[in-house]
Amino acid sequence: MKPLFVLLFALFGISLFAQTLSRDQLRLHFLQASERKTALDSFLSKLENIDKKTPAEECYFGICNGICCQYDESNWSKFKHVVKAKNALNSAVEKDSKDPELRFMRFMLEHFLPSFLGFNKHIDEDIKVIFSNPNFIDDNLALKKKVIEFMIWTKRCSPEQTKILEAKMKEITKKLEATGKKS
16 A cells, blocks of 8 residues: 555656646747736746746746736835846846847846846847847747847847848748748
């Protein structure tokens, strides 16, 4: 009887601690969280319950805390979420500094932060990493198009970088039209 109990505990224990989410799952949950507060709360809860987060999970945890600011009414609550977001994003980037997706998430948060807070000092560095990885998110063209649209919209890129993004946007748009997918 005791070996059966140990086996059951081992099986259920492994499933409890092996809660890692794939990049596709993280992206899907994040897109939903950016549209609905209930989805944001649910995703944050999932991420909070992961004991040892991967850098990607930690990054998405951070950006979701940044999104919480839009639902906060007091400036103090907003500030606490921003600090939590920055700490998680910086920690994730420290653990995997070459991952352009993590860099993009931090870039996205820092773009929206007022400069007087002093929390948006990594923008140029993050843009360099993103541009040094041109195949970033090639596995999801619709998402890549959104990323490029955002980067162009921010007006944070140099004129040369913007031209590269616009050319890539045309290429992606043609591919999406050829496959019949809408963006």
